[in-house]
Amino acid sequence: MTIHRVIRKVQRFQGWFGGGAALCLMVGLYLGLIGSPPDYYQGEVVRIMYIHVPLAHTSLLGYTVLALGSLWYLWKRDPIVDNMCQAVAALTAVFTALALGTGMIWGKPTWDTWWTWDARLTSFTVLLLILIGYLMLRTFVDDPEKEARYGAILAIVGFVDLPIIHFSVEWWRTLHQPQSISMRGVSISSGLLVPLLFMSVGMSLLFSYMLMVRTQLLYLDRLLHAKKGRLLSQFHLSKSDS
């Protein structure tokens, strides 16, 4: 089964992704804002975790999809996959920027600063810059095939930032707390974990839903341009014949 068939099959369930995202996010917001207890040390402000962490997780997931899609594109040259890569890059850039923004808001009451050049924060900013660079590259190159190829190479090279982000809190002494959920176990109480899981699943479903809408948007945009271009060239050809 080719990858674009998989994409088409998954897109049939677009509505389910949207509905599932809305449901999970509503439950997650209720549990996170009202139903969960405040943290012993951070107090109520810990509730920012339920929006910040899912946004950050989804950004990393988005970039992984972008890197895998880019690899697939370089191998198979499937334009549908390239379309998805372009869509996923824009969405990941938005999610990354929002993760950084909500992190800054959380940093002020807990660290007493909006920003610090901490390893986790810096590597995450580098991710945003890579994504902005990717999106700029996709608008600068005229030839669509070259544009897709250069973009895919940049996305694969940029993937090196992901392990740096992941291990930054272990490799360097940072202000950012270490991971609460890892292979070593879960170091977070269930009262705080349940809303976090609901929000994380909800945010991933929302990301998938938005990805389907954006892939569809880019496809229709290209289709319209291609068909308009074809009609225009037919018109010019008929003019020159007559």
Place this chain on the structure above:
Amino acid sequence: MTNLYIRWGGLLIVTTVLIVLTYHHYRDNLASLVPQEVRKEAPTGEIRVLGMVQGGTLKTRDAGEATFTLLGKSATLPVHYQGPPPDNLRELKILILIGTWNAATQVFEARDIGIVPNYGFIAGAYLLGLLPLALFLFAMTRRVNFLYEEIKASKLYEEE
């Protein structure tokens, strides 16, 4: 396109209702007073008071009791807390106290001590996290609908 606006209009109404209900919940249950308001209004019943523990006033006893002065902008409140003092109870720390104001003894009887809730930061983070996503999704869905209509109107669509 009309269906899109109806769907998103419905979502907007539901969101507005939820925000209003949350605001009322906050105002009725979570809003706090400052020491000068307690002095001025002498409220009865359980209240929440926000202020800083004045330096040099905190006295704790082994039996599980603490007394200190809570500092506001233009007034102070003597506070009595019965129970094991929490780790967050330190001098010069801004705290929120839950308890009752005893007008006869002019002492605030604290039942619970918590750190500053920072509701503004929480609201700001959720608005920043969710509002741009909703707007972005709305703009994309609107554009998809517009493209479908344009393709149909310009007779460019062909059944494959």
